Amino acid sequence: MTPVQIETYVDAAAAALGLRLRPEHRAGVLGYFTLAAGFADIVEAVPLAPSHEPAVTFVPVSPTEQEQ
Template sequence: MTPRQIEAYVDAAAAALDLKLRPDHRAGVLRYFALAGEFAEVVEAVPLDPHAEPAVHFSPVVPPEPGA
């Protein structure tokens, strides 16, 4: 999304939720939505097989120590 599209989305979402966005918070909210959009682009870039299914259970693991 372009910065203008992000602003329009944030303004529309805030209005729909009757959320009063403080002027001093606006820049941070806009940056967050831009960042979330960047994350979405990364996720959407991963090709999925038509038969790919979501995992039934996710078990996070502790990363190994460097040099281990």
Template sequence: MDHAAYIDASAGLLGLKIPATSRAGVARYFALAASMAEQLQGLPLTAADEPGDVFRPVCPQGDEG
């Protein structure tokens, strides 16, 4: 899926200027987020299911910052 239109529309609504040098990274993030969302959409949830207590983000591969 090409996320370019969504990235452009969202950035415009938020008043963000995404430099050309950052667009590929932003597109990779959207592809990653979309793949995670797709996996979650397939899980059946009930009223008894609760969210996890702790979210621990990790740096993307190759990012030492």
């Protein structure tokens, strides 16, 4: 998304949800939305075939368990 698209989306989403976005918070909200949009671009770049299935359950692994 372009910066203009992000600003437009954030403004529209805030209005739709009835949220008042304070001017002092706007830069932070836009920054985090930009970050999230970047993460979405990375995830969407991974090619998936129709045969790929989601995991049944997610089981987190602690960093110490992962090293073993």
